[in-house]
Amino acid sequence: MHELPLTNKILETAIDFAEKNNAVQIQEINLLIGELSDIEEHWLNHYFKYISKDTIAADANLKITRVNIKWLCLNCFFEFRGDKKSDKPPKCPKCQETKNLELINGREFIIESIGII
Numbered sequence: 001m002h003e004l005p006l007t008n009k010i011l012e013t014a015i016d017f018a019e020k021n022n023a024v025q026i027q028e029i030n031l032l033i034g035e036l037s038d039i040e041e042h043w044l045n046h047y048f049k050y051i052s053k054d055t056i057a058a059d060a061n062l063k064i065t066r067v068n069i070k071w072l073c074l075n076c077f078f079e080f081r082g083d084k085k086s087d088k089p090p091k092c093p094k095c096q097e098t099k100n101l102e103l104i105n106g107r108e109f110i111i112e113s114i115g116i117i
């Protein structure tokens with residue numbers, strides 16, 4: 001279970017941000033998570049509810065947006081979407097390259113924004 005330390009980190013970051021901005025409450029936390037990440041949203045929400053009680057983030061909504069897998073072909077510089085749940089290089093649909101491909105989206109774990117009042 002690596003969701004718990006991650007959830008801790010999210011909460012810490014959000015509270016730190018809120019305190020610096022003199023907020024009284026954290027309303028929502030928007031997360032960007034790559035499709036290749038094996039983070040389970042169910043556990044994130046579950047842990048968040050548990051560790052955020054008695055903090056200013058207690059009623060905050062965790063909003064999760066999944067980021068599509070995207071590859072860049074280093075041969076012809078064509079960008080294309082990859083299959084879900086595979087980090088194995090596919091074939092470039094434009095030039096058929098199979099080796100010089102770089103994963104440019106799909107592994108992110110980013111706090112995009114934090115809603116405070």
Ligand SMILES: [Zn+2]
Pocket residue numbers: 073074075076077078092093094095096097
């Ligand atoms: Zn190509």
